Amino acid sequence: MAEVTLERAGAQDGTGPARRRLADREGFLAWALVLPSIVYIIALVAVPFLLAIGLGFSDVTAGDPTYHWAGLRTFRRALDDPVFWRSLRNTFVFTVTSMALIVVLGKVLANILVVDFRGKWLVRFLVLLPWTTPVALSAVAWLWLLDSIYSPIDWTLRHLGLLDGNLYWLGRPHLAMASVIAVHVWRLTPLSAVIIMAGLVAIPSDIHEAARMDGAGYWRRMLEVTIPLTMPVVAVAALFGAILTFTDMTVVYVLTRGGPTNSTQVLASWAFIRGIEGGDVAQGAAVALFLFPLLLAAAVAILRAVRRMEVR
């Protein structure tokens, strides 16, 4: 309240020193307004992050939560487990494959969604479903779609005469992997389409007009104008897709729980299974920490892409 009266007095003066006081107060205000968010985030993101590093060097379990320094022993235990290496490899396979597909399909989808046509509202609604639905629930829908006996995909293939019996989508290592990737791609393609769409809309229309005047056809304009201009946005979409697949465990957890025999296990799900279900908190934390270097690389890459957009 005191501040308000002071401010009014300053405004009435309307002279040099009063204006400088106002500026001073803006500096104070800026901090006062930003600080609560920053404190919250530091308390519940930065502190837990440091704690996670600390846990990785400890022998904490759910049964015995007292902290004992264990040095590198926990890490060594985590690395000695072949499942860890399997998870690491799977994580990379999942991320790279789905990222490539998400970007390509997202670009195609974005090109469809920027065109005006009748019934676009409905199409947009249906296309957004995979992204807006809570992952756990859409994974449940897929779990039924990939059922070992009643899968409609199998039924269709059987009736086309291409299949005898069942494929057991989630029961065979390669098919299970393909299924998990398919669900990731299906779920994140709309997001990447939306990001790319934002980039497409942001291209000034006179550039297109100029290219058209110069006689460039659809594909020429696409390859030489649209794609180069949307590259930074596509990069952002790719990195978002990468981070969201790299760190996700929901799809794997609901569909396969890492099975059959850990063939679809990823770092995040392995950390969860060790740390929460197995109660070995320290080892779970150690496994999860391996996510960090790649995250950091992705964040740096995003910053670069954003900076390039600002320069333009």
Next chain:
Amino acid sequence: MAAVELAGAAEAERLRRRFGRRHALARVGVYLAAVLAALVCAGPFLWSLVTAFKQNRDLYNPENNPFFFNLAATPDHVLYLFRDTAFVTFVWNTLWVGTLVVAITLVLGLPAAYALARLDRPWSGRMAIAIFLIYLVPPSLLFLSLSRLVVTVGLQDSTWSLVLVYPTMTIPVSVWLLIGFFKAIPKDVEEQAMVDGYSRLGAFLRAVLPLAFPGIVAVVVFAFTLTASEFIYALAFISPTSQKVVSTGVPTELIRGDVFFWQSLQAAAIAVAVPIAFVFNLFLDRFITGFTMGAVKG
């Protein structure tokens, strides 16, 4: 400006018509592609919808056509979901957790976004990006230490643990979106308010906030969707059925060992998916402007 663009678009449209057959072919192509995209994206849900209303005898016969009703449809399993399972409890928990999280997000995020968008500090651009990058710190990195933390403060197995932790995901995105919306409001608005005798803070509260209302609604929708979708924290912190939220309750409580309540499961997926996608769709354009505006230098 808009009128000129509109006239230009109409002119272009007329020109395009003149291209005749080639254009018509392209139109058909667009419709085909759109229908195909919609089918691929919504396919699993459409199939869920059919499944939810099937009788057991119809569903569990591998010879039956899975896409149609071979026997009469029945609402029994959907009613079972709402009456005899904890689904309603899950929805209720999700709703009130989401509401509280959104409230915390707005109380903390609105001032922060305003400061970063308008009180020109040399550090505001970098701070905005730093806050946004926090969004990329994934739950899978933090859930173990946070679950220890939640135990320490005595909130394990309580939905309050989610109320405490979820704002760490929603604040960063919301601040970024809000920065975009605030930047879109002309600076004259506050200057006029301050000339009229409001303080800097007063101008923000009385003049800028009402104008930012559409953006704020969009942020509410976005933040709520994020909390409703979260899975890892909810799974790690909470095990009693009565405290679970939709995203953990449905896959863990409606699947008991080998017993899958398939029809009810699918009904649950649809009942949650459709309303969220519907509301989200209303605000999609606003999200896009918010996200891109946040990156524009103000």
